[in-house]
Amino acid sequence: MKRLATLFVTVLFLGVLAGCGAVPKEGPEGGVGAAGSGGVGADGSGLGRPGGYGSNLDDPNGMGGSRGDMGRIVHFDFNSAMLSAEAEQVLAYNAKMLSKSSGPIQIEGHCDERGTREYNLALGQQRADAAARFLVSQGIQANRIRTVSYGKERPVIKGHDETSWRQNRRAELVSR
Amino acid sequence: MSKSCRQGASLLFSGAVHGSVWARIKAWAEPFLASAPSKRLAMVPVCVLAVVLFMQGSPAHGALRIDITKGGLQPLPIALSDFVDLSPGGAVLGQNVSGHKLIEVVTADLERSGLFKPLDPKTFIQTPAELWQQGPNFRDWRLIGAEAVVSGAVHEKDGKLVADFFLHDVFQGTLVGKGKRFTAPVRDWRHVAHRIADEIYTRLTGESGYFTSRITFVASKGDMKWLSLMDQDGANRVDLTHDRSLVLTPRFAPTGEQLFYLSYESGQPRIFRWDLYTGKKAIQGDYPGLNSTPAWSPDGQYMALTLSKDGNPEIYLRNLRSGELRRLTENNAIDTSPSFSPDGSQIVFNSDRAGSPQIYVMDANGGNARRLTFEGSYNAAPSWSPRGDYIAYVSGGGGRFRISVVDPKGQNGRALTDSWMDESPTWSPNGRVILFSRQSGSQSRLYTIDFTGHNERLVNLEDSINGSDPSWSPLVH
Numbered sequence: 001m002k003r004l005a006t007l008f009v010t011v012l013f014l015g016v017l018a019g020c021g022a023v024p025k026e027g028p029e030g031g032v033g034a035a036g037s038g039g040v041g042a043d044g045s046g047l048g049r050p051g052g053y054g055s056n057l058d059d060p061n062g063m064g065g066s067r068g069d070m071g072r073i074v075h076f077d078f079n080s081a082m083l084s085a086e087a088e089q090v091l092a093y094n095a096k097m098l099s100k101s102s103g104p105i106q107i108e109g110h111c112d113e114r115g116t117r118e119y120n121l122a123l124g125q126q127r128a129d130a131a132a133r134f135l136v137s138q139g140i141q142a143n144r145i146r147t148v149s150y151g152k153e154r155p156v157i158k159g160h161d162e163t164s165w166r167q168n169r170r171a172e173l174v175s176r
Numbered sequence: 177m178s179k180s181c182r183q184g185a186s187l188l189f190s191g192a193v194h195g196s197v198w199a200r201i202k203a204w205a206e207p208f209l210a211s212a213p214s215k216r217l218a219m220v221p222v223c224v225l226a227v228v229l230f231m232q233g234s235p236a237h238g239a240l241r242i243d244i245t246k247g248g249l250q251p252l253p254i255a256l257s258d259f260v261d262l263s264p265g266g267a268v269l270g271q272n273v274s275g276h277k278l279i280e281v282v283t284a285d286l287e288r289s290g291l292f293k294p295l296d297p298k299t300f301i302q303t304p305a306e307l308w309q310q311g312p313n314f315r316d317w318r319l320i321g322a323e324a325v326v327s328g329a330v331h332e333k334d335g336k337l338v339a340d341f342f343l344h345d346v347f348q349g350t351l352v353g354k355g356k357r358f359t360a361p362v363r364d365w366r367h368v369a370h371r372i373a374d375e376i377y378t379r380l381t382g383e384s385g386y387f388t389s390r391i392t393f394v395a396s397k398g399d400m401k402w403l404s405l406m407d408q409d410g411a412n413r414v415d416l417t418h419d420r421s422l423v424l425t426p427r428f429a430p431t432g433e434q435l436f437y438l439s440y441e442s443g444q445p446r447i448f449r450w451d452l453y454t455g456k457k458a459i460q461g462d463y464p465g466l467n468s469t470p471a472w473s474p475d476g477q478y479m480a481l482t483l484s485k486d487g488n489p490e491i492y493l494r495n496l497r498s499g500e501l502r503r504l505t506e507n508n509a510i511d512t513s514p515s516f517s518p519d520g521s522q523i524v525f526n527s528d529r530a531g532s533p534q535i536y537v538m539d540a541n542g543g544n545a546r547r548l549t550f551e552g553s554y555n556a557a558p559s560w561s562p563r564g565d566y567i568a569y570v571s572g573g574g575g576r577f578r579i580s581v582v583d584p585k586g587q588n589g590r591a592l593t594d595s596w597m598d599e600s601p602t603w604s605p606n607g608r609v610i611l612f613s614r615q616s617g618s619q620s621r622l623y624t625i626d627f628t629g630h631n632e633r634l635v636n637l638e639d640s641i642n643g644s645d646p647s648w649s650p651l652v653h
Binding site for chain 2: 122
């Protein structure tokens with residue numbers, strides 16, 4: 001049921017992205033006028049505010065990501081980047097699936113919303129690195145793996161309780 | 177300044193102390209001012225007297241008392257009369273600028289500082305024109321409780337705004353400093369108002385103001401985040417990034433003309449430098465894994481940053497000219513969030529090398545690391561005051577994350593705020609006020625608080641956007 005929901009969200013998300021695709025990608029333009037010698041702000045640099053963002057979308061290609069697998073997400077304790085026995089099982093399974101292909105792998109590290117943004121970026125990196133090291137120990141080539149920490153920026157659940165936080169403290173395997 | 181002076185100043189002050197308005201507010205601000213070398217000799221007698229009062233242990237008599245305890249903040253009553261409009265044919269100089277609007281901005285600045293209590297103009301007996309033409313009738317101003325009076329006038333000359341102002345001490349019946357004239361393009365009228373507010377603040381506290389400064393921060397709405405810049409009072413917001421990439425942790429350069437910030441535009445967190453006046457943007461290195469927490473050295477020559485390329489988040493120093501990299505920390509724990517001391521000789525940072533995130537200080541070459549915080553199991557995001565006397569940081573405990581301060585020796589620590597998730601402390605250019613972000617539910621807002629723990633204020637953000645990751649600029653002159 002949860003997986004179905006995830007799938008639904010993903011589809012929804014793709015829809016949002018497709019919609020956003022039409023919005024021209026604007027580079028930052030103009031500078032800011034020096035106070036006392038010019039106005040502040042360049043005309044016409046108003047900001048479009050499309051919803052959605054396009055970074056960590058799952059793509060099942062090469063990831064063995066259809067239903068029935070063990071999932072591609074492992075969870076962590078608060079303020080910890082230690083892999084649990086369960087997490088190692090999930091990663092070992094993923095390593096087996098990934099060894100059948102040779103595509104690039106991205107591992108994203110995430111934290112719950114507690115604690116500072118900066119520390120959580122470092123902690124998310126440690127989580128991604130821990131998962132990456134485990135995959136390498138299972139025979140996956142290190143140069144296939146790229147790690148990205150999102151700190152507390154990309155919660156899967158927006159709640160503010162332990163149930164949500166547990167889901168958000170995670171490392172996630174995605175293809176790129 | 178001596179320690180005993182601090183103690184003395186933290187007691188009661190009497191009317192006897194305030195020979196002038198300046199001395200009175202000086203006394204209020206003493207614990208703050210005492211921590212740095214004074215530029216003005218006039219401060220010494222105040223301090224000496226304070227010590228005497230303290231030694232005698234007798235509450236001095238007189239009507240005026242300034243109590244520097246948490247609840248007893250007594251801001252200075254000041255009358256800010258509308259500036260008189262001298263332009264031929266009317267009040268408004270274009271772009272809706274008038275003497276009245278100008279003084280509104282000055283009033284808001286001074287009021288928000290918590291050090292001043294602008295009096296209600298409805299109670300003023302002298303009209304602005306009378307005040308400007310005849311000078312203050314001090315008895316009238318005394319009658320309404322004003323201790324300082326500001327008078328001024330504006331006119332337009334050659335397309336520019338010209339603002340003149342005078343500051344008067346009501347008790348002494350004298351000018352505080354000379355009159356001053358500011359000239360600027362009319363569109364920069366708010367900047368002129370902030371200059372005047374800075375001038376008043378400086379003359380009455382003996383310390384540099386902070387009203388002509390800016391704030392850069394991460395603005396957000398829904399899942400969208402972008403980099404934004406505004407004046408310290410929330411006006412003149414300019415949105416800087418438009419590419420829909422996640423951006424984080426902007427940091428003002430010591431010149432106030434560039435920013436470092438983190439962007440995921442390549443799909444990975446990378447540090448960029450942004451030049452405010454040219455709009456130019458340049459990536460600052462592209463190392464595998466995490467690139468985060470850019471911090472400027474005070475001389476603008478180096479960036480301290482966090483990289484995970486060697487297997488673990490560690491702090492490095494990057495030469496901004498050559499790109500040369502030098503590793504500063506080395507252990508199996510997280511090392512991150514560097515912030516330089518104002519003289520550039522030391523770096524305060526965050527590490528969980530002892531098992532939980534704590535605040536440490538090391539020499540800027542990486543040596544001599546020592547731990548500053550021992551209370552609580554989560555201390556992070558340190559920011560060294562531009563005065564050098566305090567370090568602001570986030571202290572977690574009991575499910576709450578508060579803005580706290582501690583001195584560079586690890587002494588005199590205290591929590592300033594009490595909320596569920598306060599973070600990202602950054603200092604006003606004069607080291608008096610701390611700006612931070614507060615999350616409540618899914619909302620994030622910016623707040624300021626005096627470093628004594630007084631005067632917590634919400635920063636106005638237009639368009640009901642969220643704000644986080646603030647960085648306060650130096651003075652913009």
